[in-house]
Amino acid sequence: MYDTLPATGYAQIEIEHPETESNKEVSMDFVVVGGDAAGMSAASRAKRHQPDIRVTVLEMTRDVSYSACGMPYNIAVPDRDMDDLVVRRASVFQEKQGIEMRLGHQACAIDPRAHRVEGRDPEGRTFSLPYDALLIATGAAPIFPKIPGIDLPGVLVLKNLEDGRKLKQYLADHHVQKAVIIGMGYIALEMCEALAARGVAVDMIKPRPGLLPWMAPDLSDRVREVLEAHEIGVYDGHAIEGISPREKGGLVVASAGASLACDMVLVAVGVAPNSGLAADAGLQLGPGGAIAVDQALHTSNPDIYAAGDCADAFHVVTGERTWLPLALRANRAGWAAADNVCGIDTRLPGIAGTAVFKVFELEVARTGLTSQEAAEAGFSPATATIKTRSRAHAHAGNSPIHVHLVGDRASGRLLGAQMVGREGCAHRINAPAVALHAHMSVADFSQSDLAYAPPFGPVWDPLLTAANQLLKKL
Amino acid sequence: MYDTLPATGYAQIEIEHPETESNKEVSMDFVVVGGDAAGMSAASRAKRHQPDIRVTVLEMTRDVSYSACGMPYNIAVPDRDMDDLVVRRASVFQEKQGIEMRLGHQACAIDPRAHRVEGRDPEGRTFSLPYDALLIATGAAPIFPKIPGIDLPGVLVLKNLEDGRKLKQYLADHHVQKAVIIGMGYIALEMCEALAARGVAVDMIKPRPGLLPWMAPDLSDRVREVLEAHEIGVYDGHAIEGISPREKGGLVVASAGASLACDMVLVAVGVAPNSGLAADAGLQLGPGGAIAVDQALHTSNPDIYAAGDCADAFHVVTGERTWLPLALRANRAGWAAADNVCGIDTRLPGIAGTAVFKVFELEVARTGLTSQEAAEAGFSPATATIKTRSRAHAHAGNSPIHVHLVGDRASGRLLGAQMVGREGCAHRINAPAVALHAHMSVADFSQSDLAYAPPFGPVWDPLLTAANQLLKKL
Structure with missing residues (x-):
């Protein structure tokens, strides 16, 4: 999702910082790539620690600081505004906290030697932004399995707020009576309940056998029972052959053992860390392709930090690196990165995978x-x-x-x-x-x-x- | 509640053990005084560890092994049988587990040198029972403050199951529209809710100012709010002058600032450990007059253990002795005492006061x-x-x-x-x-x-x- 900068094309511009009184006293340029949990936690905390730091946040969407985990519960209620999930608007960060918010700005490359981030602004112009400290907080992106028909209209994902708006709009615009969810993880199960709450019949399908295979069978059987009690179709162990349009409208998800007709498909097979930007800059990656960070959130480059779903963590039980994209860790890692940027030595012991x-x-x-x-x-x-x-x-x-x-x-x-x-x-x-x-x-x-x-x-x-x-x- | 043995009076009898096959192989006499949480936990576990131990339980009431904490919730529902709270009947302990259950038997004295417990059976006859190991699990008794009228009919307490039956019977027999609860601890508050659920108006009164004075004011204020929202009268800081009968029937609880008419008074000002038996035997007492025990539940006499609400514990935060009569500790201490009686070295780190x-x-x-x-x-x-x-x-x-x-x-x-x-x-x-x-x-x-x-x-x-x-x- 974070493409490298094209060699030719748009004119490159310098991002201009408004010449204010405080601007003259800027002690440091802290650039944050990604404006969700980790990024905005870091931006806010750094500015609170040291008001004379210039903090610039590059966010490629138009949304910052929202409760992504709340989307299934919002989608469950037709008349609830998706923007209720926004915790703090970009304008508040900009005006009240003095953080320079650059929405629609995509970071495309990091030049660690030159200490610059290069990217494209909403008008497609390239920019180059200097940093003293950089935080990569690019999050994770939904995985699209290689299934024929995965790009058909009506095949949706749910990761960022814009995905949520599209999904909710799709439900509003189409008479969705039946949905198929590909995947059976947390999001899949939460969305299964959300759709059921809207009167949508749901089938869930995935190639691997076992609902929640990490769970002890006596426990996962209870989850299966409750899904069946709510008349959810649970098709685990069904390799998906493809998604195709139906003649009468709608879609059909085909597998060896089942052919599931529906009005909508939700792909929820998991997420992968958005670590391409870091990898291209030569930063070390860890488990699951996440950006490897130490307990102070340093990447393998001392001036570049990473936090949130794009970065790994130490597991407190094993002491080893692991990648578990969870909201609390993202917020906490954002804080800790800001501490370290500001010279406060903060080390995170790690996660327990709760x-x-x-x-x-x-x-x-x-x-x-x-x-x-x-x-x-x-x-x-x-x-x-x-x-x-x-x-x-x-x-x-x-x-x-x-x-x-x-x-x-x-x-x-x-x-x-x-x-x-x-x-x-x-x-x-x-x-x-x-x-x-x-x-x-x-x-x-x-x-x-x-x-x-x-x-x-x-x-x-x-x-x-x-x-x-x-x-x-x- | 555990009186010392009168010098003269009833004929002393030897408790006879039935001469069974297993009786001949008895390896040890383990006597348990008190058949509630700690006592029955210990009795069961000892018998499980070593079936050839003779375990004798002396219980002065007719009830063993019941959920005392469940009484308020049982009382809240008129047609629920109080005996629903019995977890396991004495006959089951006797017949299925081979524990000798002596109901209505009151232990009146311990002779540590002779290794004997002396007491009275339900017919008033004295008995003398030898032990190799003794567990004192006599629990706690409700405190009756020295208030004129505290012994009037209609002034009730709630500690053991018989108290619960009496209270429930009182509610059934009298048209109780209004109750006064003296005290504002856990039991008082739970009973306040239980009585309110039965349509009884409740006033609570106590001499010390502050509802739940141990609690941070921001928190205890929330409790006060909810009581007031349910129209409970909260009279903290009211020294009680006396309880007296009203001419028209019912009672009145008089204090300097309030005169509270009611049909029933519940005294719930707390409990005191039943440690008289232990003290009379020369055993060391700890905080609150509870029986001092080490981490293996030994009293100051190596063959006598104590567990449950009558005994103290170490606090894991302070490392010091404390007395906090709580159900989990009682059960756990019963188990640990049985382990140690059976030669399994079990030491309890202590309680956190949760x-x-x-x-x-x-x-x-x-x-x-x-x-x-x-x-x-x-x-x-x-x-x-x-x-x-x-x-x-x-x-x-x-x-x-x-x-x-x-x-x-x-x-x-x-x-x-x-x-x-x-x-x-x-x-x-x-x-x-x-x-x-x-x-x-x-x-x-x-x-x-x-x-x-x-x-x-x-x-x-x-x-x-x-x-x-x-x-x-x-």
Whole structure:
């Protein structure tokens, strides 16, 4: 998505900075490429730390600082404005915070020796912008699998706000009664619920067998049950042969075992880091092709930082590099990069891979490693999977909670947790997440003084019951 | 509640053990005084570890193993049987698990030298029972403040299941339209909601000013608001002069500033440990008059253990002894005592003082130390109190969440957390609870990878926002 600069073509311009009083006192040029979570967090924080820094944000779309994760919930409600998801408008960053916002500006190349970013402005003119410190916060882009018909009208994706507007407009303009979602990850499942809320029948399809294959089967079966209860077609293990238009209008998604007619296709098979700009500048890449950064968010070039979905992180359990594009990390990495740009030594310990999502009435949560990931990382994993209740004995409104824990036989460490239930999973996962940061043993975690009251859980919290079971296997 | 044995009176009998095959192989006599959470946890676990141990439980009421914390929720529903709260009946422990259950048996004295427990059976006869190991799990008893009229009919307490039955029967038998609750702790607040659910108007009164005085005012004000919204009278700072009968029937609770007429009074000013039996046997007591135990639940006598609400614990933040009668600790301590009785070395690190309760639509949670407790323990506390949202920006169903964190200026350690909100507090408190067990710094806690999805919180979890604010003050 970040093309290199064409050798010839548009006239190159210097970006002009308005000559204000403060301009004369500029101590440093901090250029940020990408104006979403990581980029705008960094821009704001740098300006707050040091008002005399000139911060310039290059954003290729017209949107900055919005809640991308909120899009499925916005799409679920026809009359809600997609722009409700904008947290702070570019004009506010510009006028209230003194950040130079360049919307529609595409960064096309970085020249690390000359300390310049080159790109195209909204009129297609090239520009060249000097920097003292540069932050690459270009995010991630949806993956389009190589399927015949993937470029047909009515085949949509959902990554940035403009995608969301287009999808919502498509629903408004077409009488969408049936949708096919290619992919079964978080976004796919959230969009499945959003479309169902609008009365759209949904089929989900993907080539690999297993719904949420990273999840313990006892838990993923609960997700499958709830999808089936809502009459969602779940076609995992179906290699997709192609998408083609129907004669009567609409589309059909063909696979060996199923031919799914629909009015709309959503492609949600995952995202890839927008690291082309960094790679072309000779910066080192890490897992998944993300930009490799150290704990201070430095890339392999000391004046270039990277943060957000385009960059990697250290996993607190393995200590190894990993790429997990998640919103909290993006915001936190943006802050930390700004700290370091401003001379404040901030190092991020890393991520535990904590994630939660809602799918219909279920809360699904995970943190840390799966058993397979643990084995791949050289641990000797043992697991325990339990089913217990969300509330105390005899308390009204009880529902099942399933917990899966992973521990290491060799060290006794807690390595990961997964939870599924109608209530009490989304926030409970934070306890094992903290335990992973603290490198806690399963034994120590099992002794945690967790909260109890009848409306909120059994005396022995589900996590403790699972930890007690896991202890027997270590 | 555990009187000493009278010098004269009933004939003393030896408790006879049935002469079964297994009886001949008894390896050890383990006597448990008190058959609720700690006692029955210990009895069951010991028998599971070593089937050839003879386990005898002396319980002075007719109830064992029930969910005392569930009583307010049971009382809220007129046609729900109070015995629904029984987790496992005495007959099951006796017949299925081979535990000798002695209901209605009151332990009156321990002779540590003779290794005997002396007491009275349901017929009033004294007995003397030998032990190799003894567990005191006598729980706690409600405090009756010295108020004229405290012994009038219609003045009730709620501690054990029999109290619950009496209270429920009182509500069924009398046309209770108005109740006064003396005290404003967890039980008082839960009962306030339970009575309100039955259409009973409730006033709460106590001498000390401040509703939940341990709580940060910004948070306790939210609790007060919700009580007032439900038309509960909150009379804190009202010294109670007496309870007296009204001419037309019913009672009146008189104080300097208010005279509260009612049909029923609930005394819920707290509990005191039932440690008289232990004290009379010369065992060492700890904070609050609770029985002092080490991490292996040994009292000052090596053959006598204590567990549950009658015993103290070490606080994981201060490392000092504390007395906090809570259900999870009772169960866990029962297990650990049984382990040690059976030769399995189990030591409990201690408690963080994690507690949660529901009061009408609010979840109220805490863990660790308050600012005042921290100062008293020799820390140099700093606090941060924030208000944020329970869900993501622009997500429907948002409600305020208030978080109060306490940290130590000297060491940077996290010392405590409090939360109040309509959702997302009860389970979230477990994350700082685990952090307290790990002796985490506020800085490290602030880097925790906590879960995010729009229905469940903002990108920066409320706890992280509070931690970031607290960091500025350390």
